[in-house]
Amino acid sequence: MSFASPQAFGAIARIVHGTGTISTLPEEAKRLGATRILLVSDTGLERAGVLGPVQALLDAFDVEVFTDVEPDPSLETVARCAEVARTCHADLVIGLGGGSVIDVAKCAAAFVNNPGDVRDYLGIDQLKNPAVSKIMIPTTAGTGSEVTNVAVLSLKAEKTKKGIVSRHLLADCAILDPELTLGLPAAITAATGMDALTHAIEAYLSRFAQPLTDYFALQAITKLSSHLRTAVHHGANIHARHEVMTASLFGGLAFGSAATGMVHGLAMPLGGLFNIPHGIANAVLLPHVMRWNMPAAVARFADIAKAMGQPVDGLSPREAALLAITTVEELSADVGIPRWLDDLGIPRSAIDALVDDGLTNMRQILPNPRDVTREGLMDIMNKAFRP
Structure with missing residues (x-):
């Protein structure tokens, strides 16, 4: 892949990472000059x-505490949380939770100084004014939202999801303590871990990839390949939890600048239309979208296979590329992710609607390594059902 076109790498200013680091929260709040805090x-x-x-x-x-956050949060939830932040005159918003909580917290902090309808800020760089200070503390290892400039929200009436992208959503600090993930059930650990893997793989395959995002993406892929199975099946293993959380962080740093592709572009309609959890939707779609994208990025697919620990020496580029896909399928199966959309209760009759919605997601179409067409997305979706 050529890096001839200049790319920008964006990251948050401060990351506090390691076992027991939640104890630094008061110090970080004082550093930001906080007096009134909204804890989401x-x-x-x-x-x-x-x-x-x-x-x-x-x-x-x-x-002030706000806990009324549902999975795949709605525009209305963000509006309510932002109103609480304004009413209590919060000068610091802390998000403690998974990706849904963190996205709501980031948006609430931004909307303190950006009044009006949340819907008006959907898209890229629509937030004009800086947010109040933000500290994000993930309790899952998957979304990477604590270090990105993106929040994904549900439009309930339209049964879809859309994003807000802005530098004003970047946290001032992220605290990543793997001890906070020790109590996660195996199924959530698996889904969020495969979400992190999707971020890393799509960032590495992105047309907007660059050396820094490549480094973080490949490191994330290697760590998840080595440690996700243990984190799922031996959840008390703090080393595995630490490595998976680090991989999630690295995945966030990668896709925060390189963006994601059509795994996410099709997963968002699945979540909007059928309420499929984001991590599960990504995990099920990942190998199917990879198989369709592979001809456009054979060498990069071979790199992914190598990062996942596969011996690629002596293989043809295509053989190595295909090995990346089967290795992802094996990891997904080992952590208990369904293989087919049928297993999620999705009817084949929904394919047209899912594809039509996917074609509106330009943030995922543009970075995707293969040119996206309606015929191509129909091919992906048809092959994502049980033969």
């Missing part, structure tokens, strides 16, 4: 006993 989380983390200890770390501050 969800009821699941509250019931699981994760929210309470983190809130206790903030006893020295005036803290």
Whole structure:
């Protein structure tokens, strides 16, 4: 792939990463000059006993808590959270949770100073004013949202998902403590881990890839190939949890600048129309989209196979490229991800609607390594069903 066209690499200013680093939260809040904090989380983390200890770390501050965040959050949820942030005059928003919570927290911080309808800010660079300070603390290892400038929201009436992309969504600090993921169920660990793998693979295959994103993408692919199975099937293994969280971070740093492709472009309609969790939608679609994209990026597919630990010496470029796809399928099966859209209860009659929606996702069409056509997406979707 040529790097002749100049590319920009964007990243957040501060990442605090490692076991036990949640204890640094008060120090990070003070560093940002916080006095009034909105802590965004969800009821699941509250019931699981994760929210309470983190809130206790903030006893020295005036803290308001918002936990009304659903999976795949809606525009309306973001609007409610932003109103709470404005009402309590928050000068710091902390997101504690998975990708849904973090996306809501990032948006709430941005909308304190960007009034109006959330819908008006969908798309790229529509936020004109800076956000209040933000600290993001992931409790899953998959979305990478804590280090990206993207938030994905559900448009419930239209049954689809769209994104807000802006430098004003970048966090001022991310705290990544793998101890916060120790209680994750195996199924969520698998889905979020495969989401991270999708980020890394699509970033590496992106037309907007560059040396820095390539480094982070390949490192993420290697770490997930080596450690995701252990994190899923031996969840108390803190080393595996640390490596998977690091991979998620690296995947976020990669796709935050290189973008994603048509795995995401088709996964968003699956989530919007059928409420399929984002990580599951990505994981099921990943090998099918890879197989269709492979002829456009054979050498890069071979690199992915090598990063996943496969011996590619002596293989033809095409053989090595195909090995990347089968290795992804094996990893997905080993962590319990369904192989076919049928397994998710998706009817074949939905293919046209899914493809039509996918064709509106230009943020994923433009970076995709193969030119996207309606016929191509129909081919992907037809082959994603059980033969």
